Amino acid sequence: MKFNDLLLGLLVLVAGVAIYVSALGFTDIPGQAYGAGTMPRAIALFAVCLGLSMIGRAVVAGARMPRLELAPWVRAPRPVVSALVAIALVVFYIAAAPAIGFVPASLVVMAVLMLTLRTRPVTAIAVSIAACVVIQQAFGRLLLVPLPRSEFLGFLW
Amino acid sequence: MPILAEAFALVFQPYVLMVILASAAFGMFVGAIPGLTATMATALLVPVTFFMDPVPAIAAIVTATAMAIFAGDIPGSLLRMPGTPASAAYVEDSYRMTRSGRSEEALGACLVFSAIGGIFGTVVLVTAAPVLAEVALKFSSFEYFWLVVLGLSCAIFVSPGSVPRGMISLIIGLFAATIGIDNPAGQPRYTFGNVELLAGIQFIPAMIGLFAVSEVLRSVVSGADTPAVEAGGKKGIFTRQWANLKRYPLQTLRGSVAGTAIGALPGAGADIAAWISYAVSKKFSKEPKKFGTGHVEGLVEAGASNNGAVSGAWIPALVFGIPGDSITAIVIGVLYIKGLNPGPTIFINQPQLIYAVFIVFFLANIIMLPMGWIAIKAARTILSIPARVLMPIILMFCIVGSFAINNTPFGITLMLIFGVIGFLMEENDIPIAPAILGLVLGPMLEQNFVTSMIKADGSFLAFFERPIAAGLGLFTIAIWSIPLVIAVLRRRRPDAARAA
Known part of the structure; x- marks a missing residue:
């Protein structure tokens, strides 16, 4: 546009x-x-x-x-949907993370966006889990950023 | 000489050297994570320094800061997420170099010229600290006003694309900076009853949104089916820099001098220094059109400038106890805790400690080279990840980085809003950089403008009555008017030719 x-x-x-x-x-x-x-x-x-x-x-x-x-991407439905999914996932994180915790919320954000971008499901889920744990350990444990906790994943902190 | 020997003895102890090494790794780690800044690295170190003697405590902070400022260039260059506003000045060039397979040359230039600028700043700190600090203390609100206007003007004229679109970007940034209660009358502006907006727009989430989230969105709409960047450019961290140094010696010197001088001004830190140096570099370059397209010249000058400013900021901090930037503001607190009351007397009472600090500065800038090399090599693996896998992870880093600033989800909301704004701006060829600088310098501009107007009783002539202010003012006006004059002359020339 x-x-x-x-x-x-x-x-x-x-x-x-x-x-x-x-x-x-x-x-x-x-x-x-x-x-x-x-x-x-x-x-x-x-x-x-x-x-x-x-x-x-x-x-x-x-x-x-x-x-x-109008840019070419505006006319095709897929890029528009992908962009809207990316924005919606951030909104989802803001709303859901305080309730369900950082790990499940971030897992959903990364995995769903990867799947939207046509990453193979196994790769998407495996990479999302790995990235999620690394980010949680780096920010939550090492740098003491108070990321929202999940009751059932308390051992990660 | 015995004092210098004593200072060397204080620094070259296994414990102090280990502290320097550990802080270097810590600073590199924090600086390389998008959203975490050099200031945050310093703040995180403060509780640790409580348990140390003065020299290792200061050494830890000096080393971590120098590393973090350079490491901020790593996400900037690889992912277009500048770690600090100072890195934002040349992020477009370094990112485009990465996109064309020259990531190691770009990061190598940032590393080597940061070290050169840092060492130059340290030499000046050692030799001319008292003299420079005296000049800096003569700056009043009039001089600061012009300095800020100069920085903002540079942002418009150095940004790629048309000048009017650069101005639109600046207006967006300046307007965003007016939000909140931090204004001369202390009245909430554009907060719409939101308590979090009272504190204003935090520039880190805004910067992450404008640069990184907009890039994620662009990648998403373009299908994200290509590798994040092209492979290649395996050499160049150090090998290409000798050629760059031989090609741009004047730029290196100019960046180092300007950075150190600007850093020495209280309140004007590495951010303004990098922007002004980048603008000066483009102005005097033989290839100004290449700036913003992946040209190393701006990186050389602005890279030397921002680390020069880090050293320069210590001049007023040590000599007068006035912080040059947010990092030295924290450092002054640490100095007091350690019984090293900053001020002219520290040079008389404890000269060996001051010399030890100087030695640490040299060590920090030298150790930056091998540590930076390791960090660049490690970060390079990021480049081989396909964009469809990398972009969601970057988005997550953006979310966590924005959250980490104030530990509230509001930072994430800001990031998202600015991400969409940044995406729309770039769709319309509106450069992002002036908006960032407007946001960072807006409060300083307002404070100095209103203070000056009150002091001058509304007279604009007062802005030119002091010699330094007049010089800066005339220079700023020249920057705005010279392109206009050139445009008018160019338009007249064809007319004259046609008439002949």
Whole structure:
């Protein structure tokens, strides 16, 4: 999904205006003309100027490029599904790891993604188990990162 | 001379040498794991140093830090996951070199020129520490403001692709940096009632998302059916570097000098140093178009610069007790615990300990070469794994690395959001690097800008009233205006030719 300069310029302009409007509600340091809104307002002005300049240049150049160009992967269902699976697996980890623990959650994330990418099932499961144990030992045991624990796998810690 | 002999005796003891070796391995391990930083390596070492004498305690920290800063280049080069923002400056070049089968040359350049920069910084630390620290102390908010603007400008102009798209990236980074309560008025901004957002956007999860998760997503949509990288390039860790040194002597020197000088400025560490050096390298290069496509020149200069800055950061730390970066901030605490109160008196009261620290610096940068060689050789096996197996494991490392920063799942959420943003940015040819620098330097820019405006009572002229500030300001304006002037002149030339 590729935007041309005209569309990107418009997006930047709208974002700039939105940031500026939202920054109007921020308070200043008591007795000063500067405060929480100063930086967002400066960024907004920068964005508005950039947006206008991009729109101007695109209009002058005739904006020959299509406004929205779809990458080849967008048209094929498989890459889109794979990308969505990858994102969904991270969401699954965030939701499930505190309840079921690091080891089962990470095993699911790695094995399912490998299978989605057409790795042979035996390889996917074997590599996932090995990687899972190595990561748990390195982070959980050696570096003392408090990874979510599983009741039945307490011996790993 | 007796003091120097005493310092040598303090360092060259079996126990101290063993501590140096063990800390080197530890620093290399922590730095090479995506998501874990040199600062984290230092923080993890602090409890261990409680049980040591001053010299081995400082030696452990110095060695682990130097190793971790270099080791941050390993995941950057192999997996496009820079270990530190400093490595992010040249990650595009080192990663593309890896993709074209030149991983060992890329990592070798990072290793050798890091060591050269580190040794140069140490020589300066030994010889000119008090003088440089005095200059650094003259920096006020005006100078820091220009220094930050200079760093941000460099990020835009060095990034591949068009300048407007680089600016979009910078806006994304600067906006993300405004989130949270850490602002001049202490008012929550864009937190939407989320308590975790009050602390702002952590740059490590954001960086992992923008660089690594976006790469995983890209690999996933492209089918991930090819090996992660091409094989080849078995030689080059050291053999190619002699040729690089002969080819780029000026770049090596310039990177080392700039890195040490910038590192000596309190608060301006290896991150800004690497970005500015990379930009300078591109600006003065005979082949600027090759930058960002797998060209070693930027690696040479910025690699020397960031390790030069690591040594340089110790100058204000030792001489005035002012930390040059987050690592030296921790070190100052350790120095106090050990009874080594940093400041001018330490050179008078315990000179043998300071010289011992200097010797450790040299040792750390020398030992980096064999340790780095082993780490690169070990890491190379990663390259032979097919992408469809490697990418899910990388995703898991990203998740754990993002979690490890604050030990909350919120880091993983941030990583995912920035991963999707990074993927969409790259689909639209928007470079990622300026967003990272905007995120890292945004708070510093805001603080120094607002402080300066209050001091100047709203007058912009005050930004040019102090000599160093004026110099930095004019240099920054020149960086912005020279390309415009060149573009106008180029446009006029064909018109004039047509008129003739």
